[in-house]
Each structure stands twice: as structure tokens, then as C-alpha cells.
Amino acid sequence: MILPRAFYDRPCLTVARQLLGKYLCIAGDEGVRAGRIVETEAYIHEEDLACHARHGPTPRARTLFGPPGHAYVFLVYGMHHCFNAVCEPQGSAAAVLIRALEPGNLPLRTDGPGKLCRALSIERSDNGRDLTAGDRIWIEDRGEARVIGLATPRIGVDYAGEWAKKPWRFVDPKSRWLSRKITFPNRPRRPPPSQ
DNA sequence: ATCCAGATGGTC
DNA sequence: ACCATCTGGATA
Numbered sequence: 573m574i575l576p577r578a579f580y581d582r583p584c585l586t587v588a589r590q591l592l593g594k595y596l597c598i599a600g601d602e603g604v605r606a607g608r609i610v611e612t613e614a615y616i617h618e619e620d621l622a623c624h625a626r627h628g629p630t631p632r633a634r635t636l637f638g639p640p641g642h643a644y645v646f647l648v649y650g651m652h653h654c655f656n657a658v659c660e661p662q663g664s665a666a667a668v669l670i671r672a673l674e675p676g677n678l679p680l681r682t683d684g685p686g687k688l689c690r691a692l693s694i695e696r697s698d699n700g701r702d703l704t705a706g707d708r709i710w711i712e713d714r715g716e717a718r719v720i721g722l723a724t725p726r727i728g729v730d731y732a733g734e735w736a737k738k739p740w741r742f743v744d745p746k747s748r749w750l751s752r753k754i755t756f757p758n759r760p761r762r763p764p765p766s767q
Numbered sequence: 768a769t770c771c772a773g774a775t776g777g778t779c
Numbered sequence: 780a781c782c783a784t785c786t787g788g789a790t791a
Contacts, residue, residue: 613783622783624778632778650775652784669783686784696777728783751784 575711577704580640580659584666585740587659588614591668592744593719595712596655598692605692606712607673607682610747613726614740615656616666622732625665635700636665643709645689645699652686655694657703657711671727671741674749684751719744727751
């Protein structure tokens with residue numbers, strides 16, 4: 573089932589959790605490519621100093637302020653794309669970044685936001701695309717059991733001060749395809765091999 | 768295992 | 780001047 577607009581028209585943290593275990597799909601020349609979502613992050617409103625909406629509805633951030641259920645795609649570090657699903661009602665600037673997929677039958681690795689965009693050929697021309705029309709990019713519910721997401725701080729936003737510490741990244745703890753391994757504090761390390 | 772420089776270009 | 784990343788090379 574293609575996720576309907578009502579799925580996205582809810583609080584960003586809810587959408588970020590519920591996207592775990594869903595399938596990001598794209599239709600291309602050689603059929604449909606899809607991967608299971610195992611890692612997400614929420615970016616929430618103008619006051620979130622890690623969110624691109626922090627400077628208001630600039631040309632880049634405009635789609636964040638638009639209606640839910642659309643793609644927000646941008647270029648980072650001059651070479652990688654990031655894919656987000658816009659959520660919450662129009663005028664409420666929030667989106668969920670998809671950070672990792674289980675590759676399934678995809679030929680390239682998808683354990684990172686830039687890598688998954690490359691594997692699915694998502695680029696800036698996909699910015700603003702309607703995710704509920706089912707014509708090129710959509711997200712599917714394939715009836716799997718609900719994933720209990722593990723919350724952690726977001727990656728790569730240390731510049732955002734207090735906002736960087738909020739536990740707004742969600743991972744499927746059973747997946748081996750996360751952009752970073754899950755680390756537990758004070759877990760003893762395996763000793764180096766002795767001769 | 769961890770650390771880090773460099774690539775590269777849009778955005779403010 | 781930054782930056783929601785990735786890769787390869789150095790080091791231990």
C-alpha cells in the first residue's frame with residue numbers, strides 16, 4: 573500500500589518512527605528499485621537550528637513549508653544528495669531524512685543518506701515531487717510488523733548546539749545496514765589477538 | 768580499530 | 780564561510 577497523505581500529515585517524530593520498516597521505492601527505466609527503511613531523522617520547525625527551515629522559507633527550504641507527502645531533496649557538500657519526506661500540515665516546516673535502507677536486491681550500498689540517493693538515482697530534480705501519486709517515488713507499507721525504533725542523537729549536526737543532542741534519529745536496532753554501528757557506553761572491547 | 772583530509776558546489 | 784557526506788590513506 574502506498575502511504576497516503578494522511579500518513580505524513582502528522583507530527584514529525586511520529587512519522588520518523590513509523591517510516592522504519594517501510595519501503596522507499598523508485599520507478600526507473602529498468603523497473604522498480606526499493607529498499608527497506610532502517611534509519612531516519614526528524615528535522616522540526618524554524619527553531620531547530622539543525623533544520624534548513626531555520627532561516628525561514630528561503631528558495632531551498634520552500635518545500636519544507638509546503639504540504640506533507642512531498643519529497644525534499646537537497647545537495648550537501650557539493651556532491652551528495654539527501655532525501656526527505658515532508659510531513660506535518662502546510663506551513664509547518666518539518667521533514668524526515670531517510671538515512672539508510674536495507675539494500676535488498678539493490679546493486680549499490682544504501683547505508684547512508686548520500687549513498688542511498690545514488691543507488692536510487694534520486695537527485696535535485698526530484699525536489700518537491702508528490703510521494704502519494706505513485707508515479708516515480710513513493711513509500712510503501714508491505715504489511716510488516718511494526719518496528720520498535722531506537723532513538724539516538726542526529727548525525728553530522730554538531731554545529732546546532734543543544735539541538736544536536738535531541739534524540740531525533742531513529743534506527744531499527746536489528747538491522748545491520750545502519751549508517752553507523754550502534755554503540756553502547758562502556759561496552760568492553762575485544763582484546764587484540766595475542767601471539 | 769580510529770582519525771582525518773580532501774573532494775566539490777549550492778546556499779545564505 | 781559554511782555545510783543533514785563519503786572515500787581512501789595513515790596510524791596503532
